Amino acid sequence: MISYQMSIFAENKPGRLAKITSILGREKINIRAITISTSDVFGVVNMIVDRPQEAFKAIEKEGMTVKLKEVIAVIIDDKPGGLDSLVQLLLREKVNVENAYGFVLESWKNAVFVIDVDQIERTQSILEKAGFRVLDAEALASAEPFHYMNY
Amino acid sequence: MYWNREAETMPMERVRKLQDTLLRDTVAQAAGSHFYGERFAALGLTPADIRSVDDLSKIPFTTKDDLREDWPYGFVAVPREELVRMHSSSGTTGRATVIFHTADDLDAWTDLLARSMYMAGMRKGDVFQNMMTYSLFTGGLGFHYGAERVGALVIPVGAGNSKRQIQLMSDFGTTAMHIIPSYALHLSSVFEEMGLDPRRDTALKLAFLGAEPHSEETRRRVEDYYGVKAFNSYGLSEMNGPGVSFECSCQCGMHIWEDNFIVEVIDPKTMEPLDEGEEGELVLTTLKRRGMPILRYRTKDLTRIIPGDCPCGRTHRRIERIKGRTDDMMIIKGVNIFPIQIEKRLMDIPGVGSNFQIILERKDYNDHMIVKVEVQREIFTGNLKQLEDLRRKIIEELKSDILITPKVELVEPNSLPKTEGKAVRVIDNRERQQ
Numbered sequence: 001m002i003s004y005q006m007s008i009f010a011e012n013k014p015g016r017l018a019k020i021t022s023i024l025g026r027e028k029i030n031i032r033a034i035t036i037s038t039s040d041v042f043g044v045v046n047m048i049v050d051r052p053q054e055a056f057k058a059i060e061k062e063g064m065t066v067k068l069k070e071v072i073a074v075i076i077d078d079k080p081g082g083l084d085s086l087v088q089l090l091l092r093e094k095v096n097v098e099n100a101y102g103f104v105l106e107s108w109k110n111a112v113f114v115i116d117v118d119q120i121e122r123t124q125s126i127l128e129k130a131g132f133r134v135l136d137a138e139a140l141a142s143a144e145p146f147h148y149m150n151y
Numbered sequence: 152m153y154w155n156r157e158a159e160t161m162p163m164e165r166v167r168k169l170q171d172t173l174l175r176d177t178v179a180q181a182a183g184s185h186f187y188g189e190r191f192a193a194l195g196l197t198p199a200d201i202r203s204v205d206d207l208s209k210i211p212f213t214t215k216d217d218l219r220e221d222w223p224y225g226f227v228a229v230p231r232e233e234l235v236r237m238h239s240s241s242g243t244t245g246r247a248t249v250i251f252h253t254a255d256d257l258d259a260w261t262d263l264l265a266r267s268m269y270m271a272g273m274r275k276g277d278v279f280q281n282m283m284t285y286s287l288f289t290g291g292l293g294f295h296y297g298a299e300r301v302g303a304l305v306i307p308v309g310a311g312n313s314k315r316q317i318q319l320m321s322d323f324g325t326t327a328m329h330i331i332p333s334y335a336l337h338l339s340s341v342f343e344e345m346g347l348d349p350r351r352d353t354a355l356k357l358a359f360l361g362a363e364p365h366s367e368e369t370r371r372r373v374e375d376y377y378g379v380k381a382f383n384s385y386g387l388s389e390m391n392g393p394g395v396s397f398e399c400s401c402q403c404g405m406h407i408w409e410d411n412f413i414v415e416v417i418d419p420k421t422m423e424p425l426d427e428g429e430e431g432e433l434v435l436t437t438l439k440r441r442g443m444p445i446l447r448y449r450t451k452d453l454t455r456i457i458p459g460d461c462p463c464g465r466t467h468r469r470i471e472r473i474k475g476r477t478d479d480m481m482i483i484k485g486v487n488i489f490p491i492q493i494e495k496r497l498m499d500i501p502g503v504g505s506n507f508q509i510i511l512e513r514k515d516y517n518d519h520m521i522v523k524v525e526v527q528r529e530i531f532t533g534n535l536k537q538l539e540d541l542r543r544k545i546i547e548e549l550k551s552d553i554l555i556t557p558k559v560e561l562v563e564p565n566s567l568p569k570t571e572g573k574a575v576r577v578i579d580n581r582e583r584q585q
């Protein structure tokens with residue numbers, strides 16, 4: 001099961017993020033999670049949204065440089081060691097994680113951890129075999145986040 | 152006070168007569184080169200048609216492109232073995248223009264520099280520290296030999312290594328220096344770092360500022376900081392290099408040596424001659440060069456002839472501080488860089504978008520180049536590391552070409568400004584930041 005992350009190239013200057021959020025707001029698209037990785041003058045805004053295809057089109061229409069990327073959204077227990085078991089597994093299997101971030105679900109019981117990896121299919125089967133629940137785009141769209149956490 | 156009283160104070164009527172004679176010789180000599188031989192033949196022109204300076208307009212202008220196209224020997228008017236030196240413009244891509252000299256040419260050039268430096272006040276016994284790049288660049292060797300001819304003790308240190316520069320100054324009692332103005336300002340911070348004050352701790356009294364256009368304010372700063380008199384000069388490799396035009400002790404314009412060059416100022420658009428005092432493009436003709444005579448060379452430098460006599464008694468007319476270039480060449484840390492060089496490099500790198508912009512800044516008396524580069528939309532994978540790699544690649548490519556390390560900023564596609572559909576290539580903020 002594949003989820004989509006929307007990545008937007010943005011210069012580090014006032015108003016860039018506001019532009020993105022206002023487009024998404026206008027299109028009534030919900031943001032599940034957002035991380036921004038930057039160099040000194042430019043960066044990449046990564047987002048998990050409820051309707052990625054529509055969000056992508058809306059952002060692209062505004063002339064911004066945007067990409068939809070396949071990622072894996074894993075459910076982990078929101079308790080000490082919950083993340084560790086996932087990370088240890090990925091390490092053992094030598095999966096290269098390019099980016100990762102998570103958000104906690106409203107229930108407080110679980111967290112969704114989004115990982116951007118190089119071998120996406122193989123990683124999925126590894127996770128499923130190990131008993132992790134992986135969300136697809138639809139499930140992710142209906143998940144209600146409580147707050148965001150960054151890694 | 153004159154190196155060569157007769158030459159420097161020659162009445163203008165005699166200078167004109169001398170120019171007529173020298174021009175006839177020069178045209179006859181030039182006709183022996185491949186380039187002018189063909190050009191004269193195409194126009195049905197013979198050297199006999201040029202009797203005086205009044206006939207000069209019969210000869211078309213020579214441009215840098217001409218020099219590039221008939222590269223490298225097309226302008227040489229003597230047997231190849233008569234040439235004893237070459238110099239080259241500092242451009243590093245495309246085709247650098249090459250200028251050749253015979254031994255006599257070098258002798259005449261050296262004499263002009265000796266005349267110029269003497270005029271500014273350098274004498275036998277002075278200690279002259281040449282802080283200019285030697286090599287293909289004309290500034291280093293030109294001044295070097297000129298200073299030796301005046302009789303100064305020359306310290307041929309070359310550019311860079313600030314602490315050693317200062318050490319040499321204090322160890323050998325340097326009285327005169329040849330230095331890039333922005334470097335002179337930068338060096339002040341090194342003096343401070345070393346706890347030294349050039350007014351107190353050196354014997355400096357003269358500074359020859361060269362190799363980059365600079366403002367009157369910069370000159371005054373150099374003078375104040377070092378406790379020297381600083382002199383502006385003008386030259387270009389096509390006309391030997393330094394020594395074409397130099398300030399006298401009045402510091403009120405640069406005498407241009409009319410016994411060696413014919414001076415014209417033209418409107419760069421219409422190419423019509425302008426009246427004395429009007430600002431336009433300087434056009435020069437060599438009068439004493441045998442190895443590689445150049446007729447009516449368009450320098451692309453903007454200036455004007457200052458009307459009236461100079462209180463120093465020299466009759467050769469003066470030109471004003473160069474206002475700028477008719478084209479868009481940038482001079483950064485004394486290196487000539489054309490936007491086209493940068494464009495060429497950038498456009499070869501996958502991932503670079505269609506537009507870029509060069510921003511020049513001056514911070515702490517140093518030039519900085521920022522290159523903003525639009526990213527190609529298609530290559531974006533959503534990965535910051537990929538962008539960082541692209542940026543590193545751009546920096547490496549540019550550095551290998553222009554020899555200075557620019558700061559590179561990746562920007563969104565189509566985000567850079569354009570005017571009338573044309574890219575705004577260069578934004579030079581240095582003047583207001585000095």
Ligand SMILES: [Zn+2]
Pocket residue numbers: 399400401406461462463464465
């Ligand atoms: Zn004078």
